[in-house]
Amino acid sequence: MKTTLKALALAAAVTASFALPTLSHAADDALVTRGEYLAKAGDCIACHSTPHGKPFTGGLKMMTPMGVIYSTNITPDPETGIGQYSEDDFKRAMREGIAKDGHNLYPAMPYPSYAKVNDDDMHALYTYFMHGVAPIKQANREPDIKWPLNMRWPLKFWNMVFLEKGVYQDKTGKDVAWNRGAYLIQGLGHCGSCHTPRGIAFQEQALDESGALYLSGSPIDNWFASNLTGEHNVGLGRWSEADVAQFLKTGANQHASAFGSMTDVINNSTQALTDVDVAAMSRYLKSLPAAGGSGGPAYAYDAKATKVSLTRPANDAGARVYTAFCMHCHGVDGRGFAPMLAPLAGNPNVLEKNASSLINVTLNGTGDLVIGGVPAAYPMPKYGPVLNDQQIAEVLTFIRAGWNNGAPGVGAGDVAKVRKATQ
Incomplete structure (x- = not known):
């Protein structure tokens, strides 16, 4: 009997020794999958890839008031990418715009928005980029910005004035869907980076609905990023929540079609989101009061x-x-x-x-x-x-x-x- 019990105990121990790594591997896979979803919510691939280039290797040309900058390699390559970043390094770059070596990132990187992303989502994103993305060696391009505008140290003061630290906190009096939509729009979705007017220091003039200009439309790179407030002519005032959801999933509805960089957002990001998340984003957007526009009467068709x-x-x-x-x-x-x-x-x-x-x-x-x-x-x-x-x-x-x-x-x-x- 004792021999039998010992044999059973040994068998159980051996089985457990094989089962634990399997369970751990399954958990890692789930975390990578979740991180991949969040990376799509953030549309990371659109800025950190070039047309016909390899994903996340950077090199995309971006025009700024200071000059031309190029997005960076965010694959886990240890030499040219972020392979040597710890999770804390990753969080600091995402939330504060500071690279591993301590240099400040230009605010074309939407870290004022990513500052709102919570720790669990940051962990999933880090896991995905380190274990779900192939490391690719591709050197980064230096910005084409003339002196003295190419100096990065003034960005420390820019952050002191314009960076609001702290993850998103649910608003009391708002339901789960509204808060989820606000979290996605303000955080990973970084919609304000394009759709909110910028000030003289290239700062977004509002980071959430508490600012009157938030998502009221803005010129960007020879386009005009549309007004997303409740303004009845140039905004979403005549759209239903279903109209907004249809646009986010397909890029077109009865009112308009996507153009410019919004096409990339639809292709790489919003169409991949769950119906629940898209509905939450639509709920939040439709709650925004009217801003911008001409203030004229509501549009009425004339033949x-x-x-x-x-x-x-x-x-x-x-x-x-x-x-x-x-x-x-x-x-x-x-x-x-x-x-x-x-x-x-x-x-x-x-x-x-x-x-x-x-x-x-x-x-x-x-x-x-x-x-x-x-x-x-x-x-x-x-x-x-x-x-x-x-x-x-x-x-x-x-x-x-x-x-x-x-x-x-x-x-x-x-x-x-x-x-x-x-x-």
Whole structure:
């Protein structure tokens, strides 16, 4: 009997010795998977990769008021990446913008947003980048910023003034979905990095809904990042929560379609999020009060421009260009064929005072939305090689005035400026 008990005990010990590593391995795999999801929520791949380059190896060119900077290699390569970063080093870079060797990162890295990410999520992200990403040796490029603006030590003072430390804390009186949405939008989603106006020191003028300008839209790299507040013309005031969710999952809805860098956000980030998280983000965004815009009356459709376009009067050059190049996709009535082809009548990006996005997308088209591995059937083509600056100015002026859009006209000089900057 004693021999039998000893044998059973030995067998149990041997079994446990094999089972524990297996359980630990399963836990590590789960943590890596969670970290991968969070990296998608943060859209890390979009900034830290180049088109057709290897993921997370950096090198993406970014324009800033100081000059050109290039994103860095964040693979776990020990020489050119973050392979020698401890978890504390990783957290400090993410939350405070300080690299392992102590130099300050430029605030193009959205560490003021990542400062809100909690410890559990930071741990999962670190685990993913160290164990779920392949190490790739690729040297980082030095910024192209002239002296004295290339000095990094003033960033220490920038952080003292503009960096708000502390992870996100749930707001009392708000439900679980609202707080989850706020955490994602303000933190890993870093939506304010593009959609919130910046001040003279390149700081976001608000980091959450307590600031009047938060997510009210902002010019960035020859585009205008859309207003995400409840403003009824240029913002999300006419959108439902379902409209917002559809846009985040597919890049298009009955009101608008994604363009510029937002296409990368949809392709690499928001479409991969769970329906629960997307619904939470939509809940939060729809709670934001109106900010920005012209303050005029709510948009109401008017068909007068349709008649102008159909009759093609000799004195309306914009209508002629629209009929020849735009009408077949966006409709003679300007209402498009949403969500496949964006409407222009009442589109918030058309109504926006700043026309840079319309000029840019007309000149250069936009990248394919790829949803579930399937590219969009009708991407916006490039008209820069086909239409001159005057023609583009005329057609955009016609569109911005037509169907009761009531937005300011566009000049040929405005088009020339964007053409030069984006060639």
